[in-house]
Amino acid sequence: MSWLAALPHQIPFRAASAATRIDDRTIEGTFVCTANDAMPLEVMAVEAMAQLAGGLVFEKQGFLTGIDRCELDRAVAPGDVVRFVVTLEASFGSTFRFAGRGWLDEVEVLRGTFYLSRA
Secondary structure, eight states, X not given: OOHHHHSSOOTTSOOOXXXXXXXXXXXXXXXXXXXXXXXXXXXXXHHHHHHHHHHHHOSSOEEXXXXXXXXXXXXXXXXXEEEEEEEEEEEETTEEEEEEEEEETTEEEEEEEEEEEEO
């Protein structure tokens, strides 16, 4: 079973559509925006980054515990495919800090720092 299938978030709350682990600190993935998404697409895009980050550090579930300096340069719309790169920056016991960036059509449109903690 893939870690995406093991996420407690399943459709419509699973935002990460695909993932490729680059190394122990970096993961790439996508979020395919649809009109049926459970929350605003901008929220789902940030959630996708967090779900991808979980694939780097958790074998089971963890929790999104904070978002810092998240910026979105343009709205995402149904049909958009956002491509992400998420990097583990630091760990503090059971809490992990990540930096994420997202692109639409090769233009960076989203960046932020966020925190996950072990369950």
